[in-house]
Amino acid sequence: MNSAFFDRNLAQTTPFPFGIKVSKAEGVWIYDDHGNRLMDLISGVGVSNLGHGQPKVIQAIKNQADSYLHVMVYGEYLQAPQTLLAERLIEILPSQLDCCYFVNSGAEAIEAALKLAKRVTGRTRIISARGAYHGSTHGAMSVSGNELKKRAFRPLLPDVHFVAFNDHSALESITKETACILLETIQGDAGIRIPDAKWLQAIRTKCTETGTLLILDEIQAGMGRTGKNFAFEHFGIEPDILVLGKALGGGLPIGACVANKSHMEQFTTNPMLGHITTFGGHPLVCAAAAAGIEVLTKEVDFEEVVKVADYFRERLTAHPKVKEVRNKGLFFAIDMDNEEEVQHVVNFGLANGFIGFWFLSCPASFRIAPPLVTTMEEAEWACNLMHQAFDALP
Numbered sequence: 001m002n003s004a005f006f007d008r009n010l011a012q013t014t015p016f017p018f019g020i021k022v023s024k025a026e027g028v029w030i031y032d033d034h035g036n037r038l039m040d041l042i043s044g045v046g047v048s049n050l051g052h053g054q055p056k057v058i059q060a061i062k063n064q065a066d067s068y069l070h071v072m073v074y075g076e077y078l079q080a081p082q083t084l085l086a087e088r089l090i091e092i093l094p095s096q097l098d099c100c101y102f103v104n105s106g107a108e109a110i111e112a113a114l115k116l117a118k119r120v121t122g123r124t125r126i127i128s129a130r131g132a133y134h135g136s137t138h139g140a141m142s143v144s145g146n147e148l149k150k151r152a153f154r155p156l157l158p159d160v161h162f163v164a165f166n167d168h169s170a171l172e173s174i175t176k177e178t179a180c181i182l183l184e185t186i187q188g189d190a191g192i193r194i195p196d197a198k199w200l201q202a203i204r205t206k207c208t209e210t211g212t213l214l215i216l217d218e219i220q221a222g223m224g225r226t227g228k229n230f231a232f233e234h235f236g237i238e239p240d241i242l243v244l245g246k247a248l249g250g251g252l253p254i255g256a257c258v259a260n261k262s263h264m265e266q267f268t269t270n271p272m273l274g275h276i277t278t279f280g281g282h283p284l285v286c287a288a289a290a291a292g293i294e295v296l297t298k299e300v301d302f303e304e305v306v307k308v309a310d311y312f313r314e315r316l317t318a319h320p321k322v323k324e325v326r327n328k329g330l331f332f333a334i335d336m337d338n339e340e341e342v343q344h345v346v347n348f349g350l351a352n353g354f355i356g357f358w359f360l361s362c363p364a365s366f367r368i369a370p371p372l373v374t375t376m377e378e379a380e381w382a383c384n385l386m387h388q389a390f391d392a393l394p
């Protein structure tokens with residue numbers, strides 16, 4: 001086995017890690033220790049939406065580092081970076097989403113959302129969708145769809161039920177016994193599955209009728225990835241609980257569970273400390289995230305993002321080796337004939353200058369999710385190289 005990590009006393013998650021030795025990262029580029037550069041077409045899996053080393057985010061981190069780092073577990077002291085981040089996030093969200101719980105990762109925010117739904121409704125039945133990915137902790141894995149990844153870790157959470165994504169049969173499963181339905185607004189790891197607006201709207205209505213909470217996981221699809229601040233804006237619906245992570249932190253680790261204050265109060269009493277975290281809301285992370293939201297809202301031009309996305313779509317679709325391209329904004333799945341072709345494209349990229357990646361639950365597709373700041377010239381460069389990869393297929 002290639003043991004690049006184990007040999008260095010690090011846990012290794014696959015038998016074949018990329019093993020790039022990173023020396024620096026800037027904009028859309030990652031540089032290895034020999035000075036070779038690779039275009040990061042996946043934004044570190046949906047994180048570096050603003051590009052690597054965004055100067056305002058870096059400056060905010062430096063300023064905060066000069067003031068204070070950790071001072072207390074979450075929920076005791078009032079820390080200005082947390083307040084600022086909540087303020088900036090609330091400003092761009094629907095009015096009922098007015099209370100943020102900042103944690104350390106996407107999975108942890110999913111855990112918080114599921115716990116909150118149980119407390120608010122007094123119910124235990126949780127619905128999720130086949131093909132979903134919500135994280136790798138026990139609770140988040142319980143509501144994820146990929147049986148291959150789950151089997152070895154059972155027993156998982158009880159009373160979790162799976163429905164088909166974007167299928168009307170799902171509506172029947174939502175009843176007055178249901179605590180919540182948890183959905184990725186656009187399924188990411190299932191290969192960028194974009195639901196019909198009518199389906200999501202019908203789910204929203206059924207949730208309201210039955211007192212079921214609608215939780216949207218926008219850990220990957222949020223923060224501008226789809227060409228709007230949040231993916232739900234494309235579908236004319238709003239969630240009861242929104243879960244964020246990844247790009248929200250501007251490159252630092254974060255998760256957020258956002259809900260209405262009247263719901264979030266459930267964590268305050270009976271029992272008090274209903275959800276707690278030492279490092280959640282860390283001042284350095286919140287300072288970076290707050291700066292990131294300012295850049296997203298003031299400097300990212302969504303019209304340009306959509307233009308660049310349309311260009312990628314057109315160029316990729318044009319190659320005869322590509323079976324299908326699915327995207328919303330710069331959130332892309334490119335279907336090839338089979339897993340081997342995907343492997344070839346990813347390997348070609350590594351050898352020739354771009355980073356593409358697999359999906360967990362869609363083996364014949366590869367993902368790209370370029371930074372939102374990718375220019376048309378950079379997009380052209382990447383598409384030319386991807387065409388060379390497709391041309392080189394047997």
Ligand SMILES: Cc1ncc(COP(=O)(O)O)c(C=O)c1O
Nearest residue numbers: 105106107133134135219220245
């Ligand atoms: C949609 C979605 N939800 C949850 C997660 C889990 O987030 P994290 O890896 O930060 O725990 C991910 C991570 O890829 C994700 O894409």
